[in-house]
Amino acid sequence: MLFRQAGIFHTNYAADRALFPIAADRWMIGILLAFGFAAPLLVNSLYLSSYLLPWLIWTAGALGLNLILGWAGQFHLGYAAVMGIGAYATVHATRAGIPWEIAIVLGGSTAAIIGIGFAFAALRVKGLYLALSTLALQFVMDWVISHVPAISGGTQATLQAPDIRLLGQPITSDAGLYYVALVWCILVTSFMLNLRRTALGRALIAVREKDFAAAVIGVNSFYFKLVAFSTSSFIGGVTGAILIGTFYHAVTPEQFSVDVSIQALAMVIVGGLGSIIGSYFGAAFILLMPGAMNSLISWAAIRFGFSLSIETLAHLPQALYGALIIGFLLIEPLGLGKIYNNVRDYLLVWPFGYVKK
Amino acid sequence: MAFAAESAGPVLQCQSVERRFGGIVALNGIDMQIERGEIFGLVGPNGCGKTTLTNAITGFYPPQRGRILLNGRDITGLAPHYIATLGVARTFQNLALFNGMSVLDNILLGRHIHMKPGVARTALYWWLARPDETVNRAAVEDVIDFLQLEGVRDELVDGIPIGLKKRVELARALAAEPSFLILDEPMAGMNQEEKEYMARFILDARDERGVTVLLIEHHMDVITGICDRMLALNYGAMIGSGIPADVVADPRVVEAYIGGAHAAR
Ligand SMILES: Nc1ncnc2c1ncn2[C@@H]1O[C@H](COP(=O)(O)OP(=O)(O)O)[C@@H](O)[C@H]1O
Numbered sequence A: 001m002l003f004r005q006a007g008i009f010h011t012n013y014a015a016d017r018a019l020f021p022i023a024a025d026r027w028m029i030g031i032l033l034a035f036g037f038a039a040p041l042l043v044n045s046l047y048l049s050s051y052l053l054p055w056l057i058w059t060a061g062a063l064g065l066n067l068i069l070g071w072a073g074q075f076h077l078g079y080a081a082v083m084g085i086g087a088y089a090t091v092h093a094t095r096a097g098i099p100w101e102i103a104i105v106l107g108g109s110t111a112a113i114i115g116i117g118f119a120f121a122a123l124r125v126k127g128l129y130l131a132l133s134t135l136a137l138q139f140v141m142d143w144v145i146s147h148v149p150a151i152s153g154g155t156q157a158t159l160q161a162p163d164i165r166l167l168g169q170p171i172t173s174d175a176g177l178y179y180v181a182l183v184w185c186i187l188v189t190s191f192m193l194n195l196r197r198t199a200l201g202r203a204l205i206a207v208r209e210k211d212f213a214a215a216v217i218g219v220n221s222f223y224f225k226l227v228a229f230s231t232s233s234f235i236g237g238v239t240g241a242i243l244i245g246t247f248y249h250a251v252t253p254e255q256f257s258v259d260v261s262i263q264a265l266a267m268v269i270v271g272g273l274g275s276i277i278g279s280y281f282g283a284a285f286i287l288l289m290p291g292a293m294n295s296l297i298s299w300a301a302i303r304f305g306f307s308l309s310i311e312t313l314a315h316l317p318q319a320l321y322g323a324l325i326i327g328f329l330l331i332e333p334l335g336l337g338k339i340y341n342n343v344r345d346y347l348l349v350w351p352f353g354y355v356k357k
Numbered sequence B: 001m002a003f004a005a006e007s008a009g010p011v012l013q014c015q016s017v018e019r020r021f022g023g024i025v026a027l028n029g030i031d032m033q034i035e036r037g038e039i040f041g042l043v044g045p046n047g048c049g050k051t052t053l054t055n056a057i058t059g060f061y062p063p064q065r066g067r068i069l070l071n072g073r074d075i076t077g078l079a080p081h082y083i084a085t086l087g088v089a090r091t092f093q094n095l096a097l098f099n100g101m102s103v104l105d106n107i108l109l110g111r112h113i114h115m116k117p118g119v120a121r122t123a124l125y126w127w128l129a130r131p132d133e134t135v136n137r138a139a140v141e142d143v144i145d146f147l148q149l150e151g152v153r154d155e156l157v158d159g160i161p162i163g164l165k166k167r168v169e170l171a172r173a174l175a176a177e178p179s180f181l182i183l184d185e186p187m188a189g190m191n192q193e194e195k196e197y198m199a200r201f202i203l204d205a206r207d208e209r210g211v212t213v214l215l216i217e218h219h220m221d222v223i224t225g226i227c228d229r230m231l232a233l234n235y236g237a238m239i240g241s242g243i244p245a246d247v248v249a250d251p252r253v254v255e256a257y258i259g260g261a262h263a264a265r
């Protein structure tokens, strides 16, 4: 049908490693990219800046977390803290007059350096212990940010973020901010796509799958875990800075609290560990679901004429949302990305379903 | 193709290697010397310390006493990933492929020590990584060709039969172009035809690719058939070494193997 592998013959190794060897995939990506760039013309600005923009930013964040979780196989419960470090560093740098382009790189690097320093200590333990020590990173960062006035601007403070400026031009329009998020998301996505076909990506998977077998082929697990931690922290730091610059416009400690870490984790897990398209689905799911649940319940309450106490109304969406995640993981532990792949594999051979892919 | 072959001297020397696990003496004073271009057999009943010796050489369980030299260089106590970069490759008794990856990617991982994995190279794949990936892919295709794995190149490694998995693991080891290759029971669980194929591959690997091989094997016919020299272990101690025909005729080896029924007591 749409997807056809028949008739694709590679004549060199580079072509065999092309990102999208199947024509239908290239078409789809092309159309999505075109839509992405034309979105400010097609979508009204409320949707653009309150749905598409955060979705793109959170997708980039989820991809960064997926790098450490899905590729290198190391748990990280403090990803929001890493994003927060990048955000605060960037805001302070821009307030000090450093151009924004340089400030986000500084923010990302600060996150990467703190991430690596922390990983040096944390990576001496594995599995659940590592997960717990990353949670410690979260709490330490929370504490430091809120207790050091030089960082947070005082307790309970909100620190205004200066407008984003690119090459000296202030970016304030909805479309301009959206494009900043879009470009970042595309950059992170292309990095992750390349990871699938380079020695670095393979080494990370080797570390995740069997560290003794990785050692035997010369992979230094500790080094590659550090690389994964620092790279994912860099992505997280820049993402945090862009989230503040394009969406929140001011930074407070709660924006990067432990709940947010859990939310990022949920995006990656619901989307699918190690799945790139899954991170897009996961971010959308986690961002949209609470709102959708709310509307669904209020609609049902009116339609079927039952009334709920304020208390129940506040908690019901949360409970449904939790149940939905559990349900997902029971039915498809590899997440939405896997469901997408199943459909794609089916279409790849349709209507000859008996053909093995 | 270039082989990492230092010209003279033995490839591997073990000098009074001893390894204990708590009270168990798994290796007791092992002296072994493997010459360049040899296929060296290591036999012994289950639990006699063959895998432990492999783990001592590759750095997983460094010996508590004794020395191990590779190409004349002392490698005792070095980290496993570092020993790999010195030209030692191995396969595992219980398979250690990377699940969730294709056969091709598994073998490409064998090229790790020849590649330069990095973040910048990944980000700028088109300019910085593609030439490196292509050159190494060509080397991998050589090995795929050599071990006749073309048919399963793009299959996930999880789903292929065990005989092929063993062959993929050999391919991954050979892709590293090692000077010294350790095969830990590569024919376990294979039928006669698969065993013959594997024996052929081992001989060809030595003849065509210049690797020196340490072969751990249960089947005596394989050892006498393809090994130049051999060592027999029992309870962590050496009970015989030399030309296979002589060693298998040694009463102590016969006793360890057949359990004393045929040995004059
Ligand atoms: N990690 C370990 N911890 C404790 N004992 C071990 C360990 N590895 C091997 N041994 C013991 O060392 C002895 C040799 O085992 P091994 O080298 O696996 O034998 P084989 O010759 O069958 O490969 C056995 O008695 C085994 O129980």
Ligand SMILES: [Mg+2]
Pocket (backbone or CB within 6 Å): B050, B051, B052, B093
């Ligand atoms: Mg063994």
